[in-house]
Amino acid sequence: MLDKIIACLDMAGCPSRCLHCWLGRMPSGSLTPEDLRFAAEAFRPYAQKIEVTSWCREPDYRADYRALWELETALSDEKTPHFELMSLWRAVRDEAYLPWLRELGVKRIQVTLFGGRQTTDRYYGRAGAYDEVRRAVALMRENGIVPRLQVFVNQENIGEMPAVEDFVRELGLADDPNFRAFVHLGSCDGENEKLYAVRLTPREVERIPPSLRAWTEQYMGKPLEAVFGQTEAELCRELEGRGEVYGGAKGGSVVFNIDARMDVYPNWTAPAPQWRLGNLLRDGAEAILARYLADETPAQRICARVAQGELVRACADRQSQRLFTMDDYLLYLINQYARRQSALG
Ligand code: SF4
Numbered sequence: 001m002l003d004k005i006i007a008c009l010d011m012a013g014c015p016s017r018c019l020h021c022w023l024g025r026m027p028s029g030s031l032t033p034e035d036l037r038f039a040a041e042a043f044r045p046y047a048q049k050i051e052v053t054s055w056c057r058e059p060d061y062r063a064d065y066r067a068l069w070e071l072e073t074a075l076s077d078e079k080t081p082h083f084e085l086m087s088l089w090r091a092v093r094d095e096a097y098l099p100w101l102r103e104l105g106v107k108r109i110q111v112t113l114f115g116g117r118q119t120t121d122r123y124y125g126r127a128g129a130y131d132e133v134r135r136a137v138a139l140m141r142e143n144g145i146v147p148r149l150q151v152f153v154n155q156e157n158i159g160e161m162p163a164v165e166d167f168v169r170e171l172g173l174a175d176d177p178n179f180r181a182f183v184h185l186g187s188c189d190g191e192n193e194k195l196y197a198v199r200l201t202p203r204e205v206e207r208i209p210p211s212l213r214a215w216t217e218q219y220m221g222k223p224l225e226a227v228f229g230q231t232e233a234e235l236c237r238e239l240e241g242r243g244e245v246y247g248g249a250k251g252g253s254v255v256f257n258i259d260a261r262m263d264v265y266p267n268w269t270a271p272a273p274q275w276r277l278g279n280l281l282r283d284g285a286e287a288i289l290a291r292y293l294a295d296e297t298p299a300q301r302i303c304a305r306v307a308q309g310e311l312v313r314a315c316a317d318r319q320s321q322r323l324f325t326m327d328d329y330l331l332y333l334i335n336q337y338a339r340r341q342s343a344l345g
Pocket residue numbers: 014015016017018020021022023056057058
């Protein structure tokens with residue numbers, strides 16, 4: 001029996017279509033409270049504790065977010081406090097929403113920028129997103145919630161980092177000693193994998209303005225260079241002789257993402273076909289868990305059986321100066337390897 005299963009249902013989808021979204025293009029749909037109840041009961045016999053959430057994309061996007069939170073709490077043996085994330089869409093349309101988050105004890109919320117207005121709208125995949133972030137930050141502060149600014153950076157938008165500094169200055173955010181901001185690259189899966197070609201290289205890192213560098217280092221507790229990781233070429237040199245594998249499923253606590261069709265995926269990387277464990281309605285929780293724990297999906301099989309050196313040999317660009325953290329790079333290689341295998345098969 002597992003210690004804990006956390007089942008995250010994509011009950012409402014997401015209003016945005018972010019170009020960097022690690023979840024990729026999940027199917028949109030609308031699941032019901034009965035589906036949430038069903039998921040909790042389906043997994044309950046197989047873990048000491050169950051927790052369910054009504055989202056794995058934008059939290060609280062649905063109009064019945066309060067009732068869903070109460071239902072999640074009622075169905076969960078242990079409820080994680082509300083994440084420091086919110087529905088941007090709702091924050092600027094529903095005046096009861098931010099006070100509700102404050103009542104729940106949320107003190108900070110993370111919001112995302114990609115540069116100035118045009119670039120931020122383009123990366124969110126919808127017009128008006130930048131203005132919503134701006135308005136939401138002002139509303140958060142009126143409600144005693146401190147914003148934390150997350151900035152995704154690549155070769156395409158690095159020139160827009162001064163626009164992020166303008167955003168911070170115009171809203172007076174840095175006057176609050178609790179304000180936090182950081183830049184990062186994001187993982188290289190889902191939609192962000194399509195931005196591989198414009199992933200940052202060490203040459204561009206020095207273009208990060210000093211203020212963003214300092215905020216990032218304060219928040220992450222390490223130098224910016226360590227946040228961005230190593231070049232692909234360096235990682236290849238480190239990995240090429242390695243006989244060990246990435247590692248398969250472990251027991252303990254498990255998090256599953258469940259899409260609008262009730263297809264289940266481990267929460268390791270993008271919920272792509274090579275990770276699909278089965279359908280909760282048709283296959284049932286027992287078969288899905290057995291498949292997960294035996295590393296039976298094509299991608300998990302690679303994680304459990306293919307040496308890291310072999311992943312490099314088959315899929316890496318050994319000359320590439322693109323930056324990755326080690327874990328992000330290994331998952332990128334595993335997804336590449338799985339795709340090549342399915343193309344061959
Ligand atoms: S990154 Fe978040 S807000 Fe953007 S599309 Fe993905 S789930 Fe939605």
